Amino acid sequence: MRIRIFDSSQEAGTYVSALAEEVVLSRSQPVLGLATGSTPVPFYDALVNLWMCGLDLSKVVTINLDEYIGISSEHPQSYHHFMREHLFDRVDFESGNIYLPHGDAPDLDAECRRYDDVIARHPIDFQILGIGTNGHIGFNEPDDLLLARTHIVELRPETVASNARFFDDPREVPRRAITMGVQAILQAEQIVLMAFGFEKAAIVARAVLGSVRTDVPASILQLHRKVTVVLDRQAAADLLGQHPELRLSLS
Numbered sequence: 001m002r003i004r005i006f007d008s009s010q011e012a013g014t015y016v017s018a019l020a021e022e023v024v025l026s027r028s029q030p031v032l033g034l035a036t037g038s039t040p041v042p043f044y045d046a047l048v049n050l051w052m053c054g055l056d057l058s059k060v061v062t063i064n065l066d067e068y069i070g071i072s073s074e075h076p077q078s079y080h081h082f083m084r085e086h087l088f089d090r091v092d093f094e095s096g097n098i099y100l101p102h103g104d105a106p107d108l109d110a111e112c113r114r115y116d117d118v119i120a121r122h123p124i125d126f127q128i129l130g131i132g133t134n135g136h137i138g139f140n141e142p143d144d145l146l147l148a149r150t151h152i153v154e155l156r157p158e159t160v161a162s163n164a165r166f167f168d169d170p171r172e173v174p175r176r177a178i179t180m181g182v183q184a185i186l187q188a189e190q191i192v193l194m195a196f197g198f199e200k201a202a203i204v205a206r207a208v209l210g211s212v213r214t215d216v217p218a219s220i221l222q223l224h225r226k227v228t229v230v231l232d233r234q235a236a237a238d239l240l241g242q243h244p245e246l247r248l249s250l251s
């Protein structure tokens with residue numbers, strides 16, 4: 001794993017956008033795997049800036065990790081809405097090249113199979129991930145086992161509590177979601193896991209330095225060949241505490 005630690009999430013986002021640009025320029029049809037939540041926002045801002053500076057994104061295919069079940073894709077807190085607001089409405093992606101799972105599909109099992117088919121047809125070149133404070137990636141929650149394929153998940157209470165910050169009424173926070181499985185994530189050619197803030201410090205250290213365990217889903221990334229962990233100093237605090245030599249390469 002490559003670890004890069006920045007003074008601010010903005011600097012981190014700019015770095016990740018440069019990694020994404022390399023991928024975009026080296027493929028005829030680049031496939032970016034995208035995440036929602038607060039973490040990727042600085043990356044999306046930086047990517048929009050690159051686009052305004054001349055980077056052509058019109059051939060890019062995007063595949064999102066997950067979506068809530070129980071709210072429509074028009075709901076202001078849906079991940080469809082989030083992606084339109086933070087990225088899709090700001091650059092020139094082709095609408096036919098944008099894929100998100102539909103949490104409001106009438107047949108959710110069929111929707112999971114449809115999404116696996118989308119992923120199979122568009123192998124992911126560059127996968128962006130955030131991490132939950134419980135170690136989830138996508139909505140692959142800590143459990144006795146991790147599912148390979150796209151599936152319906154019951155969100156853990158800590159995930160529901162954490163997501164409540166985006167909703168006016170906490171009773172509205174969805175309890176279920178549809179998420180890409182760990183197979184699709186691990187099959188990505190390159191993965192960038194981002195984390196910012198002190199509240200992520202403990203789980204980042206467990207995911208990066210601890211054993212590979214299904215109750216810390218992000219630890220499975222240790223098995224992947226090309227992962228970059230992009231942190232701010234707060235999220236890196238426990239890593240640096242356990243590996244002071246990392247500090248030297250940062251000064």
Ligand code: F6R
Pocket residue numbers: 034035036037038039040065066129130131132133136137138139
């Ligand atoms: C969202 C997703 C989640 C988030 C994670 C961190 O698409 O897949 O795994 O990345 O919950 O969320 P934030 O960035 O809001 O701390």
